[in-house]
Amino acid sequence: MRIVVIGAGGTIGKAVVAELAPRHEVIQVGKTRGDYQVDIADLDSIRALFEKTGKVDAIVSTAGNVHFGPLSEMTPELFNIGLKDKLMGQVNLVLAGQQYINDAGSITLTSGILSEDPIRYGSSASMVNGALESFVRAAAIELPRGLRINAVSPTVIEESMESFGPYFRGFEAIPARRAALAYSRSIEGAQTGRIYKVW
Numbered sequence: 046m047r048i049v050v051i052g053a054g055g056t057i058g059k060a061v062v063a064e065l066a067p068r069h070e071v072i073q074v075g076k077t078r079g080d081y082q083v084d085i086a087d088l089d090s091i092r093a094l095f096e097k098t099g100k101v102d103a104i105v106s107t108a109g110n111v112h113f114g115p116l117s118e119m120t121p122e123l124f125n126i127g128l129k130d131k132l133m134g135q136v137n138l139v140l141a142g143q144q145y146i147n148d149a150g151s152i153t154l155t156s157g158i159l160s161e162d163p164i165r166y167g168s169s170a171s172m173v174n175g176a177l178e179s180f181v182r183a184a185a186i187e188l189p190r191g192l193r194i195n196a197v198s199p200t201v202i203e204e205s206m207e208s209f210g211p212y213f214r215g216f217e218a219i220p221a222r223r224a225a226l227a228y229s230r231s232i233e234g235a236q237t238g239r240i241y242k243v244w
């Protein structure tokens with residue numbers, strides 16, 4: 046398959062590329078690194094990306110920023126970071142990307158454990174992850190041409206514990222390569238509308 050991975054240079058993205066590259070043609074995309082660059086918060090930038098890549102069999106997103114901070118200090122602008130980048134950025138990928146996916150292809154987005162298991166300072170991440178998962182279930186019943194869509198919801202990643210560890214006390218971290226298997230299941234399997242929890 047021809048697979049575009051957006052966020053390919055990141056902690057999870059690198060493991061997804063390592064999982065898929067032995068079997069597939071993987072196009073690596075980032076905001077500043079990779080074969081191509083895109084800003085998923087900008088629909089025109091996404092359209093320009095797919096004009097360059099041409100048609101693909103799978104779109105994977107391991108990208109998306111949210112602001113972490115105490116609820117008492119959150120502002121609409123700080124919530125807007127996650128809404129614009131992680132939520133609408135990944136929704137934009139579906140809106141613009143569906144025209145560039147071959148029949149029976151797939152889209153795999155990334156949410157995260159905080160949709161169900163909140164932590165201090167994670168209100169924006171919980172909100173965005175929950176919305177993404179609801180969007181994936183809804184989009185799955187409308188996508189045409191046998192296109193499928195799933196989300197991977199990882200718990201905290203071992204390789205990120207140096208920075209995230211203090212916020213995730215008591216959580217069992219998983220290696221990024223374990224999360225990567227769920228992306229493979231989404232792309233190379235047959236399911237749709239699923240949220241793969243890797244906890």
Ligand SMILES: NC(=O)c1ccc[n+]([C@@H]2O[C@H](COP(=O)([O-])OP(=O)(O)OC[C@H]3O[C@@H](n4cnc5c(N)ncnc54)[C@H](OP(=O)(O)O)[C@@H]3O)[C@@H](O)[C@H]2O)c1
Pocket residue numbers: 051052053054055056057058074075076077078079083084085086107108109110130131134155156157158198199200201202203205209
């Ligand atoms: N790490 C964890 O423990 C963990 C756990 C659960 C869920 N998640 C979620 O998984 C996703 C990836 O996390 P990560 O830790 O792998 O992140 P990361 O290491 O910071 O990597 C993020 C990747 O996304 C790209 N990117 C960032 N903003 C972008 C934008 N607006 N448009 C296009 N590409 C963009 C970056 O590109 P460049 O490098 O080219 O700039 C980079 O390749 C995030 O949504 C995160 O919330 C992470």
